Amino acid sequence: MSDAGLHHSLEVFIGAALTLMVFSFLYRDNPLYKIAEHIFVGVSAAYWMVIGFWTTFWPNVVVKLLPAAQRVTNPDAPLPEQDPAVIVPLILGLLMLCRLWPRLAWISRWPTAFAVGTTVGYSLVRYLRSDFLNQISATIEPGLLATADSGALWSARFDHILIVVGTVCAVAYFTFSRARRGGLAILARIGLVFLMITFGASFGSTVMGRVTLLVGRLRFLLGDWLGLI
Amino acid sequence: MKRLIPRIIITVVGTLLIATSFVVKPTAGVDAPFVPRLLAYADRNFSVWFAILAVFSFALGGANLIKSHGMKVAKRRSDWPYSVITLVSFAVVLVIGLLKVGGAPGWQGAVTDAGTAFAWVFEAVYGPLQATLFSLLAFFVVSAAYRSFRLRSLEASILLAAATVILIGRTPLGVVVGDLYPDWLTFLRPDVLSMWILRVPNTAGQRAILNGISLGVVATSLRLILGLDRGGVGGRR
Numbered sequence: 001m002s003d004a005g006l007h008h009s010l011e012v013f014i015g016a017a018l019t020l021m022v023f024s025f026l027y028r029d030n031p032l033y034k035i036a037e038h039i040f041v042g043v044s045a046a047y048w049m050v051i052g053f054w055t056t057f058w059p060n061v062v063v064k065l066l067p068a069a070q071r072v073t074n075p076d077a078p079l080p081e082q083d084p085a086v087i088v089p090l091i092l093g094l095l096m097l098c099r100l101w102p103r104l105a106w107i108s109r110w111p112t113a114f115a116v117g118t119t120v121g122y123s124l125v126r127y128l129r130s131d132f133l134n135q136i137s138a139t140i141e142p143g144l145l146a147t148a149d150s151g152a153l154w155s156a157r158f159d160h161i162l163i164v165v166g167t168v169c170a171v172a173y174f175t176f177s178r179a180r181r182g183g184l185a186i187l188a189r190i191g192l193v194f195l196m197i198t199f200g201a202s203f204g205s206t207v208m209g210r211v212t213l214l215v216g217r218l219r220f221l222l223g224d225w226l227g228l229i
Numbered sequence: 230m231k232r233l234i235p236r237i238i239i240t241v242v243g244t245l246l247i248a249t250s251f252v253v254k255p256t257a258g259v260d261a262p263f264v265p266r267l268l269a270y271a272d273r274n275f276s277v278w279f280a281i282l283a284v285f286s287f288a289l290g291g292a293n294l295i296k297s298h299g300m301k302v303a304k305r306r307s308d309w310p311y312s313v314i315t316l317v318s319f320a321v322v323l324v325i326g327l328l329k330v331g332g333a334p335g336w337q338g339a340v341t342d343a344g345t346a347f348a349w350v351f352e353a354v355y356g357p358l359q360a361t362l363f364s365l366l367a368f369f370v371v372s373a374a375y376r377s378f379r380l381r382s383l384e385a386s387i388l389l390a391a392a393t394v395i396l397i398g399r400t401p402l403g404v405v406v407g408d409l410y411p412d413w414l415t416f417l418r419p420d421v422l423s424m425w426i427l428r429v430p431n432t433a434g435q436r437a438i439l440n441g442i443s444l445g446v447v448a449t450s451l452r453l454i455l456g457l458d459r460g461g462v463g464g465r466r
Binding site for chain 2: 007010011012014015016018019022023025026034035036037038039040041042043044045046047048049050051052053054056057060061072073074075085086088089090092093094096097099100106109110111112113114115116117118119120121122123124125127128130131132135136138139159162163164165166167169170171173174191192193194195196197198199200201202203204205206207208210211213214216217220
């Protein structure tokens with residue numbers, strides 16, 4: 001068997017063994033499952049550290065501080081401009097590690113504050129634009145502004161109106177600043193029905209995603225490993 | 230200093246980034262006034278700085294993992310042999326990843342390129358474990374759903390009905406069942422009905438939820454920028 005074939009066989013065998021170790025949890029918690037679980041914790045922590053180092057830290061910190069470092073990973077690439085300003089996130093990042101020492105842990109609030117500030121700054125306008133204004137216009141435009149000569153089928157128009165009604169009623173359900181009486185109570189009740197359908201659809205899609213993964217693992221065991229299918 | 234500086238950082242960084250949405254930013258050159266240049270720099274680079282901080286948070290997570298599992302091993306606490314497995318797997322993947330073992334000579338090429346030991350670990354260990362652990366949720370989600378949603382109220386019944394239609398309609402079973410329907414009931418075929426649920430009532434519900442979330446994000450963002458939020462990084466905790 002060639003080296004590549006041996007590597008592939010070993011890869012499939014280890015993958016199958018780990019898959020069975022995890023599935024053993026369906027019987028009950030046991031040492032094989034715990035071994036697989038602990039391997040996963042260690043491997044995933046290291047995996048994301050390595051990905052972060054080579055895809056973010058190296059090109060955005062090391063290469064920007066020392067442009068010649070670009071040649072280490074890509075000898076043919078042109079050297080980028082030096083950007084000493086990246087010393088700021090580098091220092092903030094090192095301050096974040098102060099979290100490991102309880103007496104200095106408070107310093108890690110500074111980089112955390114930068115992360116919060118960045119998230120706040122980017123999110124405020126983006127959410128307001130994409131998840132508020134754009135969603136409202138996407139609801140209103142096709143539903144209420146469609147003209148008779150727009151060529152839309154009656155069923156499509158009905159759907160659009162239903163979306164408008166559903167959205168307004170579901171928003172009414174989220175109105176907590178006044179007592180739900182009279183018209184608001186009726187709207188909220190209808191809105192709840194739309195929300196339950198939404199949660200049901202999300203739940204169904206989630207279960208389907210998990211079942212797809214399960215089918216994938218079974219295909220791997222029966223096909224790649226045992227060669228039965 | 231413990232509370233004031235984080236608040237100042239949040240306010241300055243948040244305000245700068247919000248301002249970038251409303252100010253015309255110069256594309257290049259140093260002739261532009263300082264403030265527009267500062268805003269352009271912030272807009273271009275703060276997301277990268279954020280990503281750099283995320284890398285340090287991964288490193289912090291790794292260090293914490295070593296600390297907690299190392300203590301467990303050192304003090305021979307219960308189940309400590311499993312912690313040895315965690316530490317060994319962590320160290321092995323970290324070393325082969327950072328040193329780019331295998332693949333192109335030296336440190337050339339991407340760490341995830343085919344042929345590297347790191348890519349092999351992903352294919353043989355990380356990928357199967359992740360997919361199998363998530364697929365296990367299929368069993369637990371369904372059993373939890375059965376306990377929670379079984380016809381206890383009208384709302385729970387609606388949720389369960391919608392989920393069932395989606396589950397049947399978005400699989401080949403939906404087409405098979407649908408073929409048994411007479412033509413005049415086409416609109417009730419599981420495959421057609423599931424598409425309609427996703428397109429119409431689901432869209433309405435999602436939009437209302439998105440509207441609520443966006444208003445929540447805006448309110449929380451403003452509270453943080455104005456220093457009104459007492460919890461978290463700028464608070465007493």
